[in-house]
Amino acid sequence: MHTDTYGPAGDSPGGSVRVRLDVAYDGTGFSGWAIQPDQRTVAGAVLEALTRLFGSPTGLTVAGRTDAGVHATGQVCHVDVPAEAWQRLADTATRRLAGLLPGDIRVTRVGQAPPGFDARFSALSRRYAYRVADTAWGAPPLRRHDTLAWPWALDIERMNQAGQGLLGEHDFAAYCRRKEHGTTIRDLQRFDWHRDAAGIVIASVVADAFCQSMVRSLVGALLPVGDGRRPVEWPASLLSRRQRASEVTVVPPHGLTLTGVHYPTDPTRYAVRAGQTRNVRG
Amino acid sequence: MHTDTYGPAGDSPGGSVRVRLDVAYDGTGFSGWAIQPDQRTVAGAVLEALTRLFGSPTGLTVAGRTDAGVHATGQVCHVDVPAEAWQRLADTATRRLAGLLPGDIRVTRVGQAPPGFDARFSALSRRYAYRVADTAWGAPPLRRHDTLAWPWALDIERMNQAGQGLLGEHDFAAYCRRKEHGTTIRDLQRFDWHRDAAGIVIASVVADAFCQSMVRSLVGALLPVGDGRRPVEWPASLLSRRQRASEVTVVPPHGLTLTGVHYPTDPTRYAVRAGQTRNVRG
Numbered sequence: 068m069h070t071d072t073y074g075p076a077g078d079s080p081g082g083s084v085r086v087r088l089d090v091a092y093d094g095t096g097f098s099g100w101a102i103q104p105d106q107r108t109v110a111g112a113v114l115e116a117l118t119r120l121f122g123s124p125t126g127l128t129v130a131g132r133t134d135a136g137v138h139a140t141g142q143v144c145h146v147d148v149p150a151e152a153w154q155r156l157a158d159t160a161t162r163r164l165a166g167l168l169p170g171d172i173r174v175t176r177v178g179q180a181p182p183g184f185d186a187r188f189s190a191l192s193r194r195y196a197y198r199v200a201d202t203a204w205g206a207p208p209l210r211r212h213d214t215l216a217w218p219w220a221l222d223i224e225r226m227n228q229a230g231q232g233l234l235g236e237h238d239f240a241a242y243c244r245r246k247e248h249g250t251t252i253r254d255l256q257r258f259d260w261h262r263d264a265a266g267i268v269i270a271s272v273v274a275d276a277f278c279q280s281m282v283r284s285l286v287g288a289l290l291p292v293g294d295g296r297r298p299v300e301w302p303a304s305l306l307s308r309r310q311r312a313s314e315v316t317v318v319p320p321h322g323l324t325l326t327g328v329h330y331p332t333d334p335t336r337y338a339v340r341a342g343q344t345r346n347v348r349g
Numbered sequence: 350m351h352t353d354t355y356g357p358a359g360d361s362p363g364g365s366v367r368v369r370l371d372v373a374y375d376g377t378g379f380s381g382w383a384i385q386p387d388q389r390t391v392a393g394a395v396l397e398a399l400t401r402l403f404g405s406p407t408g409l410t411v412a413g414r415t416d417a418g419v420h421a422t423g424q425v426c427h428v429d430v431p432a433e434a435w436q437r438l439a440d441t442a443t444r445r446l447a448g449l450l451p452g453d454i455r456v457t458r459v460g461q462a463p464p465g466f467d468a469r470f471s472a473l474s475r476r477y478a479y480r481v482a483d484t485a486w487g488a489p490p491l492r493r494h495d496t497l498a499w500p501w502a503l504d505i506e507r508m509n510q511a512g513q514g515l516l517g518e519h520d521f522a523a524y525c526r527r528k529e530h531g532t533t534i535r536d537l538q539r540f541d542w543h544r545d546a547a548g549i550v551i552a553s554v555v556a557d558a559f560c561q562s563m564v565r566s567l568v569g570a571l572l573p574v575g576d577g578r579r580p581v582e583w584p585a586s587l588l589s590r591r592q593r594a595s596e597v598t599v600v601p602p603h604g605l606t607l608t609g610v611h612y613p614t615d616p617t618r619y620a621v622r623a624g625q626t627r628n629v630r631g
Contacts, residue, residue, distance in 0.1 A: 093490040138491055162485045162500075171490045203444045208375040208453045209420055209606070213491050218444075324491070 136320030183338025215322035221293035232303030418602030423609035465620025497604035503575035514585030
């Protein structure tokens with residue numbers, strides 16, 4: 068049911084152009100990225116707008132498939148569109164898509180993708196942010212849609228120490244929803260916390276890829292460290308588990324935002340990276 | 350119908366305590382601050398929560414009466430509550446109010462007001478922000494509730510020049526909704542623009558007080574300066590008008606947020622200021 072790609076792969080070299088789209092959305096009103104029957108989904112709305120604009124887009128593929136209620140400011144996807152339509156519409160595509168999409172999705176950039184580019188498989192890493200308000204009064208009203216209210220004061224220093232203990236390549240089975248196939252080994256490259264000017268506590272989390280609900284499980288393990296109920300060493304101690312740790316609360320989706328996808332700076336490496344990733348995760 | 354104060358004034362010295370509340374709200378779902386029959390209003394919701402908590406609050410008074418759809422991060426109001434209830438609940442009032450209020454209103458601070466404090470009349474100035482996205486693709490989805498989408502690129506430098514020309518004490522009749530009684534003379538202390546890290550263009554506007562729709566008219570006059578359709582001198586030239594300038598578009602309320610109210614730093618001046626203000630505007 069869940070898939071990263073929609074429609075047949077583009078099959079007419081010369082007849083189609085691969086387009087990269089940078090996408091932002093408020094996940095509140097969506098059942099996640101992936102198209103599902105009778106559900107309002109981000110991919111469904113994007114595909115509808117692309118179809119109205121370009122006629123017959125094929126192979127819509129996303130870098131980070133977000134769950135229901137999760138937001139994005141830096142999502143990336145690609146799609147193959149008829150070359151004729153692209154040439155005619157390239158200059159005005161950004162503005163036209165703004166008119167075709169609902170206000171809770173914006174395509175912030177549209178452009179022809181470099182040769183070999185694959186939004187999913189060329190990606191080196193995904194970056195997420197999780198926002199937490201730790202005041203007695205709760206989340207700021209204007210940011211309540213993307214900020215978790217946590218009723219206990221958080222100690223950033225303790226959470227940063229705990230986050231350090233999780234960095235590197237590990238089997239994150241304790242932090243992943245169990246799946247029949249596929250590895251739960253991931254390379255966690257960054258997991259740190261800061262308090263912004265408005266007092267909001269924000270996690271920055273980067274990995275080569277994430278398994279389902281992994282960021283929300285990682286955050287769920289660190290918040291009780293931050294408020295003093297769990298020791299700093301506890302989150303790392305769970306890495307020895309071979310299955311999901313039931314003591315870890317998966318925090319709600321609305322605090323989570325996909326903020327960026329990192330690709331090789333040298334475009335000639337897009338296809339190389341895509342080949343490597345397909346071998347590992349295919 | 351519109352009033353700043355609800356309920357009888359506190360009449361039992363010793364029997365009641367004046368409490369200052371700092372309030373934040375998402376104005377999207379409210380018909381403004383002021384209580385109106387059959388409308389969901391901020392004052393109505395705050396008064397309901399205060400009544401449930403303190404029994405019989407009187408004289409709820411606000412610093413900046415916001416219109417329908419306008420937000421606040423730094424609104425201030427006061428209310429008189431029974432001294433007995435206050436003594437019993439002071440320590441837990443912030444957390445209790447969070448439980449009693451809807452998520453689109455938060456009381457961020459509650460405390461006994463210094464002698465002579467009046468949220469409206471002791472205030473020296475009100476500060477507003479207006480947020481504008483000037484990209485081809487529109488407003489960021491997660492901030493679309495408090496950001497105006499303006500489809501033309503804005504020149505901050507031109508808008509700052511135009512804003513400078515409006516500073517000082519003037520008759521802002523051109524920028525005010527006409528009223529039978531009351532002056533339209535105001536002291537505009539700050540009106541400048543910057544672009545934040547996310548690329549959003551933000552106006553900061555401070556005056557001793559504002560007449561109705563004044564900030565939205567000022568912003569509406571400066572945006573066509575920023576996109577090049579009006580000369581830099583145009584907004585100041587309207588100050589010679591003795592009535593509302595119909596060429597000025599009043600921009601939508603959802604970009605506007607009351608961000609703060611400034612009071613004398615010396616609390617002994619609260620009552621003095623209140624007396625002065627009542628003479629001018631009473």
